[in-house]
Amino acid sequence: MVYRTSPVAPPSRRRFLGIGAASAAAVALGTGLLPVPSTRPVAARSYPFTLGVASGDPHPDGVVLWTRLAPDPLAPDGRGGMDDRDVTVSYQVAADERFTTVVRRGQAVASAELGHSVHPEVTGLEPGREYFYRFKAMGEISPVGRTRTAPDPRAQPAALRFAFASCQRWDDGHYTAYRHLAAEDLDLVLHLGDYLYEYPVSGAVRQVEVPDHLAAETVTLEQYRARYGLYKSDPDLRAAHARFPWVAVLDDHEVDNNWAGAAPAADAELARRSAAFQAYYENLPLRRAALPEGPTMGLHRRISWGRLADLTVLDTRQYRDDQPCGDGFSSDCPDRFAPDRTLLGAEQRDWLLEGFASSPARWHVLGNQVPMAQTDVDPGADTRVWLDPWDGYVAERDRVLAEATALGVRNLVVVTGDRHQNYAAELKADHTDPDSATVGTEFVGTSISSSRDGEDLGEQGRAILAANPHLRFVNEQRGYVRCLVTPERWQTDFRVVPYVTRPDAPVSTRAGFVVEDGHPGLLEG
Incomplete structure (x- = not known):
């Protein structure tokens, strides 16, 4: 018997305006939404699955699968070594790694309009179980990926195991942390931004020669496509994608450093953003x-893990006001306290608060790009903070935390990227008053490679730890963060590597912290 995914209502025409009218069909075919038309067979000049395979956004009845055909992933024209012809891509989903029990199969069309990528959304799977998948195209078979569906929404799972990561500048170091992450026992990976960096690339740290066309800042679609080809050339990144479903959201460097979506933008800036998206x-x-x-781009969304946890993915870039007083440090910026300043935008903020009110989950997790807790870098009398994160939007931070408390959110835990440092922090009702109530917990994860090797605790880290009594831990090495969530407790382990400028670093747990159900705040564990 041939299994196919269930039909889904087609997306609206408005969704396609940014990439051309003809792309409505291209996207529908690339997601397996429409029956696949007959296409002429295209033979591979070389292996087309060089970028690997991936899955993401697990639901109780299915996941989205992904691959992109690119026999020459670094091609300067951004085509990945492909021409303009559409290519039919077949996929299979099986209950076992040997594919003796195939439970879903289908086809999608990889078109030049979308970089010969496909995103089939597979449904009809059983909740809370492991599956395996693979693709076939151009006479070749892809690597096998492993994925997992979310639990039944009525279930109370025994645990959620996930890791979160961010900030993986390719030319700052090796992705050894991903090799270790791929060996963990996880249900999913949350990527919180800076998947790539827009800056000119050098191969010095990795001791490889980089093509000249990558030694320029990314602005055009062709440049961004080639940059993703470079990043995905790393086998450890590909392994982490193939091992677990990912829930991904971008931050700033996927477009341009510290961009703010609600700020006025010239046509060239909007064109760059369109290409990057x-x-x-x-x-x-x-x-x-x-x-x-x-x-x-629509990126804020919720992933539910039964009645155990709701993962709310925030977008802190597209709807934010421009940073106050510039986007660096400041010890004197009254505008950061302005009551009407927004990081989320009114519509996303209302959606977040509605989720607080309606969620039946025991743990409410915010996937967040920039630190929410105050991070003063001056241990003296002044308060000197970065203005790009929530410290530049104080009134909205205070409102979100106050509303979470008023709406009875049982356990609020924020997980965050961006900073290239590890933090364990208690979220305060008023960060200017160390004695104010603790209303939630934040774990900030360091970078995979950005800022190179780092150190356990440098001068800036010591200053941050001294200036912020609500911070219980600061570390400046590279790595990722592993979380185990059960109905009774949350365990966070900061997993670090001693270096990234050389390959094959070992991994260790630098520190662990516990949050107990119903008791916001940190315990060492």
């Missing part, structure tokens, strides 16, 4: 709900 969609396991409309 399209390339991000083409290269990540995202559902068609995330398809860009020119310089906008």
Whole structure:
């Protein structure tokens, strides 16, 4: 018997305006939404699955699968070594790694319009179980990926095991942390941004020669596509994608450093954002709900893990006001306290608060790009903070935390990227008053490679630890963060590697912290 995914209502025409009218069909075919037309066979000049395979956004009845055909992933024209012809890509989903029990199969079309990527959304799977998948195209078979569906929404799972990561500048170091992450026992991976960096690339640290066309800042679609090809050339990144479903959201460097979506933007900036968004969609396991409309993209969403946890993925870039007083440090910026300043935008903030009110989950997790807890870098009398994260939008931070408390959120835990440092922090009702109530917990994860090797605790880290009594831990090495969530407790382990400028670093747990159900705040564990 041939199994096919269930039909889904087609996305609206408005969704396609940013990438051309003809792309409505391209996206529908690339997600397996429409029957696949007959296409002429295309033979591979070399292996087309060089970028690997991935899955993402698990639901109780299915996941989205991903691959992109690119026999020459670094091609300067951004085509990955492909021409303009559409290519039919077949996929299989099986209950076992040997594919003796295939439970779903189907086809999608990889078109030049979307970088020869496909995003089939597979449904009809059983909740809370492991599956395996693979693709076939151009006479070749892809590597095998492993994925997992979310539990039944009525279930109370015994545990959720996940890791979160961010900030993986390719030319700052090796992705050895991903090799260790791929060996963990996890249900999913949460990627919190800076999947790539827009800056010119050097091969010095990795001791490889980089093509000249990559030694320029990314601005065009062709440049962003080639940059993703470079990053995904790393086998450890590909292994981590193939091992677990990912839930991904971008931050700033996927577009441009510290960009702010609600700030006025010139046409060239909007064109760059459109190109960056399209390339991000083409290269990540995202559902068609995330398809860009020119310089906008739908990325905030919820992933529920039964009645144990709701993972709310925030987008702190597209809807934010411009940073106050510039986007660096400041010890004197009254505008950061302005009551109308927003990081989330009114619509996303209302959606977040509605989720607080309606969620039946025991743990409410916010996947967040920039630190929420105050991070003063001056241990003296002054308060000197970065203005790009929530410290530049104080009134909205205080409102979100106050509303979570008023709406009876039982356990609020924020997980965050961006900083290239590890933090364990208690979220305060008023961060200017160390004695104010603790209303939640935040874990900030360091970078995979950005900022190179790092150190256990440098001068800046010591200053941050001294200046912020609500911070219980600061570390400045590279790595990722592993979390085990049960109905009774949350365990966080900061997993670090001693270096990234050389390959094959070992991994260790630098520190662990516990949050107990119903008791916001940190315990060492």
